[in-house]
Amino acid sequence: xxxxxxxxxxxxxxxxxxxxxxxxxxxxxxxxxxxxxxxxxxxxxxxxxxxxxxxxxxxxxxxxxxxxxxxxxxxxxxxxxxxxxxxxxxxxxxxxxxxxxxxxxxxxxxxxxxxxxxxxxxxxxxxxxxxxxxxxxxxxxxxxxxxxxxxxxxxxxxxxxxxxxxxxxxxxxxxxxxxxxxxxxxxxxxxxxxxxxxxxxxxxxxxxxxxxxxxxxxxxxxxxxxxxxxxxxxxxxxxxxxxxxxxxxxxxxxxxxxxxxxxxxxxxxxxxxxx
Amino acid sequence: xxxxxxxxxxxxxxxxxxxxxxxxxxxxxxxxxxxxxxxxxxxxxxxxxxxxxxxxxxxxxxxxxxxxxxxxxxxxxxxxxxxxxxxxxxxxxxxxxxxxxxxxxxxxxxxxxxxxxxxxxxxxxxxxxxxxxxxxxxxxxxxxxxxxxxxxxxxxxxxxxxxxxxxxxxxxxxxxxxxxxxxxxxxxxxxxxxxxxxxxxxxxxxxxxxxxxxxxxxxxxxxxxxxxxxxxxxxxxxxxxxxxxxxxxxxxxxxxxxxxxxxxxxxxxxxxxxxxxxxxxxxxxxxxxxxxxxxxxxxxxxxxxxxx
Numbered sequence: 001x002x003x004x005x006x007x008x009x010x011x012x013x014x015x016x017x018x019x020x021x022x023x024x025x026x027x028x029x030x031x032x033x034x035x036x037x038x039x040x041x042x043x044x045x046x047x048x049x050x051x052x053x054x055x056x057x058x059x060x061x062x063x064x065x066x067x068x069x070x071x072x073x074x075x076x077x078x079x080x081x082x083x084x085x086x087x088x089x090x091x092x093x094x095x096x097x098x099x100x101x102x103x104x105x106x107x108x109x110x111x112x113x114x115x116x117x118x119x120x121x122x123x124x125x126x127x128x129x130x131x132x133x134x135x136x137x138x139x140x141x142x143x144x145x146x147x148x149x150x151x152x153x154x155x156x157x158x159x160x161x162x163x164x165x166x167x168x169x170x171x172x173x174x175x176x177x178x179x180x181x182x183x184x185x186x187x188x189x190x191x192x193x194x195x196x197x198x199x200x201x202x203x204x205x206x207x208x209x210x211x212x213x214x215x216x217x218x219x220x221x222x223x224x225x226x227x228x229x230x231x232x233x234x235x236x237x238x239x240x241x242x243x244x245x246x247x248x249x250x251x252x253x254x255x256x257x258x259x260x261x262x263x264x265x266x267x268x269x270x271x272x273x274x275x
Numbered sequence: 276x277x278x279x280x281x282x283x284x285x286x287x288x289x290x291x292x293x294x295x296x297x298x299x300x301x302x303x304x305x306x307x308x309x310x311x312x313x314x315x316x317x318x319x320x321x322x323x324x325x326x327x328x329x330x331x332x333x334x335x336x337x338x339x340x341x342x343x344x345x346x347x348x349x350x351x352x353x354x355x356x357x358x359x360x361x362x363x364x365x366x367x368x369x370x371x372x373x374x375x376x377x378x379x380x381x382x383x384x385x386x387x388x389x390x391x392x393x394x395x396x397x398x399x400x401x402x403x404x405x406x407x408x409x410x411x412x413x414x415x416x417x418x419x420x421x422x423x424x425x426x427x428x429x430x431x432x433x434x435x436x437x438x439x440x441x442x443x444x445x446x447x448x449x450x451x452x453x454x455x456x457x458x459x460x461x462x463x464x465x466x467x468x469x470x471x472x473x474x475x476x477x478x479x480x481x482x483x484x485x486x487x488x489x490x491x492x493x494x495x496x497x498x499x500x501x502x503x504x505x506x507x508x509x510x511x512x513x514x515x516x517x518x519x520x521x522x523x524x525x526x527x528x529x530x531x532x533x534x535x536x537x538x539x540x541x542x543x544x545x546x547x548x549x550x551x552x553x554x555x556x557x558x559x560x561x562x563x564x565x566x567x568x569x570x571x572x573x574x575x576x577x578x579x580x581x582x583x
Contacts, residue, residue, distance in 0.1 A: 007488070014383045015394050022398050022456070028422055029412045042418070044425030092309035099302025107306065114317045116569035118517055120538045121558035122320030124327060124551050128334060129320075145316040148309045178301040207405040209520050210538070214546050228407035229524060239415055246411040253403050261396070 026250070033057055033243035041239055057244045064234050065245050069220060070227035071252055077142050077223055078205040082198045084147045090194055092148070093156025094182050098168065108157070114150040123214055130215070137217045146205060152197035159193035160186065199260060206253075224249060324562075327555035334551055345556035355557070357532050358540045361447055362564075365536060366515035368451040373462045373511040374504060380459055381466035382492075395467075399460035406457075410524025413453050414440065440526055443533035450521050450534055457521075458514070462507045469503030470496070506575065512568045516561065537561045 027048060034057065035041055035050040061067075095101075096108045122145070130141040163186065171181045187194075212226045219230070228249045235241035328345055330338035349355050384395050401409065416422050417439035424436040439449040473496060481491045519538040522528055528535035528543065535543075537557065545554035 011383065011386070018380060018383065019394060019397055022401060022460070025412050025416060025456075026400070028416065032415055042420035042422075042425060044422070044429045046422060046425070088308045088312065092306045095302045095305030099305060101300055101302035104302070107310065111309070111313060112573060114313055115573055116566070117317050117321050118513075118561065118565055118569075120517055120519065120541065121324050121555075121562050122317065123541075124332075124545050124555055124558065125320035125323035126316065127546075128323075128332075128551070131334065144312075148312040148316075150313065150317075153309060182305070203403065207403075209406055209523065210542065213523070214542070225405045225407050228405065228411070231407075231411065239418075242411045243415060246408045249408045250404060253405070257396075257400075257403055 029243050030247055032239055033247050035240055037240070054240075057240055058248070061235075061241050061244045061248070065231060065241075065248075066219070066222075066227065067224075067245070067248050070222050070224040073139070073221060074206055074224040074252075077139055078202045080139075080143045081146055081205045082201050084143070085149070085152065085201050086194055086198060088148060089152045089197060090156045090187060090190065091182070092153050093158075093190075094160050094186060096153070097157045097160035098163075098186070111150050111153050119146075120210065123211065127214060136215060137221065139221060141215055142208075142212060142223070143205075145211070146201070146208075149197070149201060149204070152200060155193055155197055156190065159190040163189055202256075206256075224252070321562075324555045324558050327552055328559045330552045330555075332551040332555065333549045335549070338552065341552070345553050348553065349556060349560070354532055354535070354540070358535045358537060359560075361532075361534065362516060362518075362536045365447060365451060365454075365518060366512060368448065369454050369458075369515040370508060370511045372451065372455045373458060374507050376455060377459050377462035377507065378466055378500075378504075380463040381470060384463070385467055385470045395460075395463075398463055401457045401459075402461045404457070406520035407524050409453065409457055410521070413449075413456075414525060417449060441530055443530050446526055446530060446534045450518075450525060453521055453525070454515070454518065458511070462511065465507055465510075466500065466503050469500050473499045505571075509568050509572045509575065513565060513572065516564050516568070537564070 028046065031046065031048050031050060032041055034053050034055065035047075036052055036054045039047075039050060092111070096104065096111075126141075126145055127136070130136050130138075135141040167185055167189070168181060171185050176185070206223075207225060208223070209225045209229075212223045213229075216222055216226060219227075222230070228245060231242045231245040235245075327338060329340055329342060331341050331344075332338035380398055384391055384398065418424070419436045419438070423439065424433070427433040428436070437445065440446050477495050477499070478491055481495050486494070517538055518536055519542065522534050522536055522539045523542075526534040528539050538561065541554045541557045541561065544550045544557060
């Protein structure tokens with residue numbers, strides 16, 4: 001009996017410790033952001049709840065840090081990527097899963113093989129191409145290269161493969177066109193998979209740092225992650241202001257996560273979503 | 276002469292029609308847009324990188340072929356040696372860390388308990404937070420009088436504050452720790468997926484046979500979890516060899532290149548010093564470093580679609 005109790009105690013203790021480790025940094029960040037200007041930020045043990053709460057830090061930060069512009073840019077870039085992907089990738093998955101055409105297997109292997117190409121080594125040629133066609137420092141260049149994620153093609157192919165064949169036969173007998181068959185009958189049947197790949201693409205674009213760093217020069221075009229990297233220099237390393245900016249930067253992620261929690265879990269289970 | 280010609284045309288047309296009917300080329304049209312995009316944004320850049328690595332490309336002037344010169348320079352470049360060493364040390368620290376820590380976390384939260392979902396979400400939260408936020412957070416925690424130094428001195432473990440990000444001897448390990456903190460939840464979810472596929476009956480049978488908790492874990496759970504462990508090793512190794520964000524937001528590769536890693540060095544050479552040719556050669560080296568792990572990942576993905 002005591003051993004079982006001890007085990008339970010261990011589990012509770014473990015949960016509390018991991019909670020502290022993973023949530024603690026967020027709490028400290030929030031606490032630092034809300035400290036009054038005169039407070040000593042670095043006492044130990046820290047004063048977690050600042051007195052008085054300095055909420056005026058947010059208007060102060062927002063005057064210099066164009067948070068809403070960055071959020072708008074990030075939303076646009078992520079949404080456009082998701083939209084284009086939702087058109088192109090399920091179509092490809094459908095073609096590879098339900099159609100017969102010459103070289104199908106070879107082409108699919110080729111798509112799978114692109115999983116092996118690290119995005120990081122494609123940057124120099126992409127930069128050079130976009131420079132030549134005058135698209136440096138534009139959102140278009142930020143969106144286009146990541147519309148087709150090879151792993152998403154794979155997921156869509158899986159989704160279409162598992163559907164029974166009766167639908168297609170019935171629709172063809174009724175005289176449905178090949179595209180109509182795909183668009184009106186097959187695509188709605190794999191909606192969950194489309195949601196999964198959309199979340200992959202959204203999170204990926206929302207958090208992408210390297211490509212915007214390389215590509216964007218105009219501050220008005222910055223995405224949120226890129227904007228957040230300017231906090232340190234904008235406030236000359238002022239901890240409270242940087243922390244407040246970071247707190248603002250977390251808010252959209254939390255909202256999206258709470259809205260789509262169920263889908264997130266499914267997406268992770270299939271081994272794809274990574275920050 | 277005219278008659279066989281038209282007959283020829285007709286027969287060609289017929290065989291095209293037969294071909295179309297046999298293979299239903301509309302399938303090809305379905306995959307074409309994706310193939311074009313992948314070709315433009317994946318295959319072309321890959322090939323171009325290999326080509327640029329043999330040139331003195333610097334974005335301003337057209338690339339000129341210089342053979343293996345970039346690779347020769349690389350062999351003699353002391354910074355490259357440091358960068359390569361850092362990348363490997365980082366990977367060797369992060370991969371086992373992810374494998375073990377995330378497994379422990381997964382075992383911890385893999386139980387039916389009220390509110391356990393909240394704990395899973397908390398551990399997963401850092402995965403979704405963008406790197407610049409994580410950077411600001413940990414720069415504050417790591418700073419001279421920051422929370423961690425405060426704690427260490429309060430507990431009497433250290434006398435003077437440690438320069439977590441400013442001491443060349445420990446900066447890389449400070450970054451390893453942040454990576455583990457940020458990624459643990461991701462790998463935990465992979466393990467949870469694996470754990471939930473293990474039939475409960477096996478564990479129950481082991482209990483009947485009188486096996487204690489540790490033996491049940493070692494002889495039942497762990498062997499059945501092998502696919503998940505392999506997946507975690509592959510993904511974390513690929514991720515570690517490609518690390519950029521942590522370095523960019525926290526140390527800029529410093530102090531004295533002690534946290535400079537492959538992707539950061541490529542970024543520096545290509546976009547700060549405009550040595551695109553040399554950076555491409557570094558990219559080829561990165562590609563080769565990743566190759567084995569990518570191949571394993573590809574094989575696994577392929578295997579998945581056969582078995583499903």
